[in-house]
Amino acid sequence: MQDKVFISFQNNDEARPVIDAIMEDNPTAVLSEMPAMVKIDAPMRLVVRRETIEKNLGRAFDLQSIHINLISLSGNIDESEDEFILAWGRR
Amino acid sequence: MAVKKASLKEKYRLMTRGLDWETTYQPMDKVFPYDKYEGIKIKDWDKWEDPFRLTMDAYWKYQAEKERKLYAILDSFSQNNGQLNLSDARYLTAIKLWMQGITPLEYAAHRGFSHVGRQFRGAGARVACQMQALDELRHAQTQMHAFSHYNKYFSGFHQANHMRDRAWYLSIPKSFFEDAMTAGPFEFVTSISFAFEYVLTNLLFMPFVSGAAYNGDVATTTFGFSAQSDESRHMTLGLEVVKFVLEQHEDNVPIMQRYIDKWFWRGYRLLALVGTMMDYMLPKKVMSWAEAWGVYWEENGLALFNDLSRYGIRLPKYHEIATKEKLHITHQAWMVFYTACPATAFHAWLPQPYEMDWLSEKYGETFDRFYRPRFEKFGDLEKAGKRFYTNRLPLVCQTCQIPDFFTEVDNPMKQAVRHSEWRGMKFNFCSDGCKDIFVNEPEKFCQAYIPPQQIYQGNAGGARTLAEYAAWLRCGMGTESGDYYSSDDYANWLKWHGERDTTPSSSAAAQP
């Protein structure tokens, strides 16, 4: 079995372009909804890409602002201006 | 010479890591006197990987945005009497427990992270801890503000600060956190940031807060998720601390393993209270404790430990016991809440028929065979006008301070009790996990302030009976304590709703 990483967000309008971007960029990710929140699981690795969010949003997006609607996560983080990666495995 | 603008990582390094220096007018060991005595060996603090890279200006910006949203919702919640939209006022037992038991931990965390934020030698680690210290202050304060409105309409909140250092059941969270804060700095961050926040608090903040949303508690949902957005930074700090320490020196591995074993078990025991919130205090159910344990520990937690195995870290000791117990502990705990609520500042009640059915569905034979019959027996007594309350103070575990209600893992009819002797004194424990913790640190755990013993020694305002003790806690039957259905909270709830009982029926309470 491949270990999963996950990320979850408040289910609101502001988080939507981020959630959509994640689902777009991570074909193996699975989204589950609970009251007021969503949880996205993916085997071993999940990436949040600024470019995809900006495409969905139609304007510039500062990747650090995903923190505002972020609820939780699991996995080793690697963060740059362009990508926020969650992964298991050696850093 | 023009230089290309720095990347996020490089910029953060310049903004933070170069600020500290090796002191020469005072020896470094005197400036940082506490980061060596645990035996953790740090060869190079510069190998620290910043878990997140927020400069202060970005921190202010994003946090202010969160606060603006949060207080707008809290204001509107109180202006519109949002408390009336709860699924049922029973639900507030969970929120009273939160204010009495969890909010003080947020403040304690703020102090603990100020302490390690001062004491670690590495600038990167210190800044991460200081930011967390400020976040934890935020959580304590936003919770006070959210509960402030509930306090105006319901009882059990108003004397929480008085009870915090005195009540028998609040000694459980208090001793948990004070254990962490009085430990060395590395143990503190391992216990709170890693074992508690990374491994275990998802169980509180995800399913329970989602449950708060489902039960109409906009205030708790808002501060809960808003706090959790900070928590993901804290969890990342927890994982970084563990990896950093393990990479620094092989001698650190057994020390960290001992911390992880200890704090997994401590945290797991504390979460028995949270499990009870999910299974018994949410009138509209979202997820059972057993299901949440399956997702957040058996799935996500095990993945984390698989990843850590390359450092020589194995799964926490007794994790398999915790998994086996998932079918039992919440029912056992609620039984104690139900019978001991004359000496608590929250109400308890018998599960409604639709809730019994939900518990049967989620826990199957375990519930139907061991717990349903007992609830039905209590129900018979209630019908006969003899609602059962206990009149004794429980024996509590010397380590976790939880009353003696846990059972042997393979025999749910047999109470689990362990003993240990130290310096001629006999100590009682709820489990092998708690006994091991004591045996590793008897000098520490023999100091524990054990409320039932203190009461018998006259140190609770001279109280000799449970009723006198409750009065000393400023709890009265019907107002703060006792059964929900004979409480002022319930009477007021009916009055405010035109005498209509809002208890959800089974169909309304099912997961959407």
Add this chain to the structure above:
Amino acid sequence: MSVEIKTAIIEPVRLTFDHLEARIGKGKAATRYQEAVHDMQSTQNFHYRPTWEPELELFDKRRTAIVLEDFDQLLDPRQYYYAPYTLQRAHQQELADGNFDMVEKRAMFATLAPAWADKIRRLIVPLRHAEWGANTANCFMSAYAYGAPFNSAALMQAMDRLGIAQYLTRLALVLDDHNPQILDRGKELWLNDPVWQPLRHVIEDGMVLKDWFEVHVLQNLLLDGAIFPYAYRHFDQAIGSQGGVAYTLVTEFMRDWYAESVRWTESTIKVAIDASAANRAVVESWVKAWEPRVRAALTPLAEAAFAEAAATVVESIFTDQAARRVKLGLAG
């Protein structure tokens, strides 16, 4: 759903928490500041002694020589709890951000006299380390002070100092076109240049103090009382005629911040010294012990910055500080 609920009068059962009612009286609602700070810290029935300081309790009044009946009297006149604090700083950081952008886009440091650019590199940039020292001091106070009103404000003060250290870093990078060598050189000066050594010495001595109120007096009253007028008033005035408007813009945060933070520093010290003659004597003994060291630390910086005007600047700063202390109720 039901309209009648909203129109029914729902009388509150009580107006505030017991612990606040005991402080503000019955029949009153507490402010959010009061709710956020009062009686938040545990005061009794501690379970275990700290392994790092077993002679004291986890929270213990004996960590300072200041004696107060109620340490919750050490209130913040700004009434900062987390929300107004972050909102205020977010507002200030937006202004600061705008200033930095403008200075950079219009290359405003280009008009600065080279001698004064050098003075910034040598006599201002290393202050980022002094700010880190101030962060350390205030974080210490936050960890070991007694009572949430004081301790929580100290942490905000600590984070502010990290913020100021980062603004100084940014100032340096903007001045030298993002070449990080300016920072390495600044650290080298901090560690070895004789003009910085007396200051570094005081700051390091402050790092081993055990009394959190003494740390408060040393850092927030005495050291800040010398350094902020030096760097953000006198230096700013002197550089103004040398094409230094950029410096004025990128240090605006510091000036605003200092004007605000002294209100907290002075008010908390005033509460302590007004409470007893013994407290006043303790604070005065700290002032007496540390003030000459602070003066000795500032003097070489002022001499390097202001040449023949240095003596006047130093005299004016310390005369102001003495007058400020007299106004608070201390011997000058």
